[in-house]
Amino acid sequence: MSAAQVDDTAIAWAIREDSGLDAQEELAFEAWLAEDDRHLGAYVRARGFFLRTERAAALGESYRPEDFLPSQSSAPKQTAKQIGEELANPSRRRFVGMAIAASAAGVIGAGTLFYRGAGAERFVTRRGEVRVVALADGSTITLNTNSSVLVEYGAHNRSIKLESGEALFDVAKDALRPFVVRTAAMDVTAVGTSFTVSRVGEAAARVVVAEGIVEARSLLVKEPQALRLEANMAATASRRMQMIATEVPSTEIERELLWREGRIQFENATLQEAALQFSRYSDIAIEIEDPALRTQQISGAYLANDPVGFCRVVAQIFDAKVHVEEGAVHLSR
Incomplete structure (x- = not known):
């Protein structure tokens, strides 16, 4: 099997896995991986594209993964044999292959590279x-x-x-x-x-x-x-x-x-510690003006690129005020 055929099959498996594999498909997939040392690498490259587009949605409001991935249909799940036959449909395969290739060249934003x-x-x-x-x-x-x-x-x-x-x-x-x-x-x-x-x-x-x-x-x-x-x-x-x-x-x-997944989780972290963590992921600084508020503790998972949303949650919990300006969000009492 040529390298192009290996990549085509890997793309088909990656597409199928997005909607879930049943027991029969899992066995067929494992058998395909074991056939050739190249199969795992090709699959990882194809799957890496899908993982990257899924995670990007949590990291940027303007990113739309549906612009790059085929839409999911409500049709019944295919058998392992039908998955192989899906390769006969060049339009879907070519679409994902081109997206992966474009991503590798850096065309699609900050896409996966190989x-x-x-x-x-x-x-x-x-x-x-x-x-x-x-x-x-x-x-x-x-x-x-x-x-x-x-x-x-x-x-x-x-x-x-x-x-x-x-x-x-x-x-x-x-x-x-x-x-x-x-x-x-x-x-x-x-x-x-x-x-x-x-x-x-x-x-x-x-x-x-x-x-x-x-x-x-x-x-x-x-x-x-x-x-x-x-x-x-x-x-x-x-x-x-x-x-x-x-x-x-x-x-x-x-x-x-x-x-x-673009999230941060805190377990009894002080608000000052949380503000430092958010500074790793966003250019919007969290300024806590009340010293007593800095030592309050918080738990939970939050979007890493949304310090403003985090501060609004904090304000509700600790009866604080939020003031947003360019480059910073302020918490005060």
Whole structure:
């Protein structure tokens, strides 16, 4: 099967998965993935486009995913055989294929980009943007707001430098080519897993493992020992302390990863802490003029790019006043 045919089939599966797969379709899909090493990479690239368009809706009022995706019909679900026959309909396949290709070229806003396989390539996000990068080996990188990574694949390794911000790495297994993420403070090596790495200032970094196993090594101490981290574990590297593994409840990991959906969740955070979090995602600053109001605590999930809406909720809860001006929203009593 040619590369174009592989991509066509991957697009058909991605379209079908949007409306859900039944048990028979799941089996057919798993069998297709197992047929050829190229299938997973092609599927991840196609699915990455859909994920990016879905998440963008939470990150920008002007973004309309329906402008780029085919509309869902109310027709009965297709069988696995009919899914294959869907490839005979070139209009739908070509539409999504062109959208993916345009996204790869940067035509559709801040769309998903793909690794080209030659030299190093940098991927960045602006403030308030989330980007999914699908790599040729089937791995994906999801960049949080205001982040930058440098990707370089070689014959014997897969090297990612997290230059700033935070990213989630879903790693395709390849025992012959370790997947290494490096910051100024830490390097993290994985074979097949899901984990986040975030830079905390210039001289610290944190890794959180959602699935699988990684080895983390501090770059801030002499002769560092590799630290083995399993699912629901985290570690921080800094000059002030020895890097140690800590357990993280799965509910906490889910809360931390809500940024993929354009949301922030707080658990008994002070309003001042919440204001600092919103400043990572929006150019609109939250100014809390009453010192006593800054220490009030709040919980819940909120749109990361809507500090004004957050402040209006706060005002109702704490009987405060909201004043909105260009570039800032003020909370007062």
